[in-house]
Amino acid sequence: MPPKRHLTARRLRLGAELRKLREATGMKAREAAALLGADGVQMSQIESGVAGVSAERVRRLAAHYACTDEALIEALVTMATDRTRGWWEEYRGVLPPVFLDMAEVEHHATFLREVVITHVPGLLQTPEYARAVYTYMVPGLPETELVPRVEHRMTRRTVIEGENPTPYETLIHELALRIRVADRQTSRAQLRRILDQIEQGHATVRVIPTDQDGFAGAGASMMYTGGPVPRLDTGLRDAPTGTAFIDAEPQLAQLRTLFRKVEKAALDPVTSRDFIHRLTKEL
Numbered sequence: 001m002p003p004k005r006h007l008t009a010r011r012l013r014l015g016a017e018l019r020k021l022r023e024a025t026g027m028k029a030r031e032a033a034a035l036l037g038a039d040g041v042q043m044s045q046i047e048s049g050v051a052g053v054s055a056e057r058v059r060r061l062a063a064h065y066a067c068t069d070e071a072l073i074e075a076l077v078t079m080a081t082d083r084t085r086g087w088w089e090e091y092r093g094v095l096p097p098v099f100l101d102m103a104e105v106e107h108h109a110t111f112l113r114e115v116v117i118t119h120v121p122g123l124l125q126t127p128e129y130a131r132a133v134y135t136y137m138v139p140g141l142p143e144t145e146l147v148p149r150v151e152h153r154m155t156r157r158t159v160i161e162g163e164n165p166t167p168y169e170t171l172i173h174e175l176a177l178r179i180r181v182a183d184r185q186t187s188r189a190q191l192r193r194i195l196d197q198i199e200q201g202h203a204t205v206r207v208i209p210t211d212q213d214g215f216a217g218a219g220a221s222m223m224y225t226g227g228p229v230p231r232l233d234t235g236l237r238d239a240p241t242g243t244a245f246i247d248a249e250p251q252l253a254q255l256r257t258l259f260r261k262v263e264k265a266a267l268d269p270v271t272s273r274d275f276i277h278r279l280t281k282e283l
Contacts, residue, residue: 008049010104011052012048013232013234014053015049016049017231018047019047025065029044035061054081072231075227075229075232086107088103102156103152103159108228109166109225110166111166112223112225113169113224113259114168114224115170115217115262116173117173117176117217118175119176120190122153123157123203124170124197125153125154127150160203169205170206171259172194172207173210174210175210177279191276192280195277205272207271217265221238222259231249
């Protein structure tokens with residue numbers, strides 16, 4: 001298949017998983033390529049996400065790699081053949097690719113878990129809150145870039161509000177709820193927005209209170225997304241160069257452990273709802 005113009009997180013993940021299967025057998029790339037009647041360059045393009053791969057080739061490779069996990073194979077086939085053009089593609093060339101990749105990962109997730117310490121989660125933000133964050137983080141951002149960033153963030157919410165909402169659980173530090181990114185009115189509207197999402201069943205929210213003893217998770221912010229099979233789970237964390245997409249099992253295991261540790265410091269959902277309600281009245 002011809003090389004793809006746009007490298008998306010989903011296509012990169014497909015290539016990475018095919019490479020992992022090959023490496024587990026000890027087979028060289030050129031040997032795997034020969035099994036497909038291809039050359040080393042073509043195999044490199046497939047494994048790097050530059051070139052697409054057909055369903056037949058995915059299954060042939062899985063057979064040669066002695067992969068017997070049928071659920072994983074079918075999930076990889078779906079990734080290889082899905083031609084759905086998501087709403088985020090409208091922003092290609094307008095926003096940085098990471099914005100599109102994040103929306104795509106969320107769209108295909110079977111569940112979403114998030115930990116945030118200093119800001120309200122993007123999936124729960126109001127337009128005014130999002131605008132204030134982007135304005136502060138990127139000073140001087142022109143309206144032609146600011147507006148689509150806010151619009152994109154608001155459209156991302158469809159993953160938990162649409163016809164087939166994805167289960168979403170977030171652990172929010174009290175600090176994030178108290179920080180006024182704009183003014184009192186914006187903060188009050190933001191808290192009410194969170195309460196509304198809780199009441200509608202769109203989100204399970206648990207608050208980490210500031211007086212919690214033994215909580216050293218100031219750097220715990222992360223998102224963990226469930227794949228069609230556990231092996232295809234994805235982690236997202238902020239890095240110096242931007243958002244990092246994590247797919248290595250040892251790192252995913254660390255994120256799962258981190259989520260459980262932070263979860264122990266959080267209030268239960270009902271108490272958290274009441275906590276946010278009280279904060280709203282204080283404003």
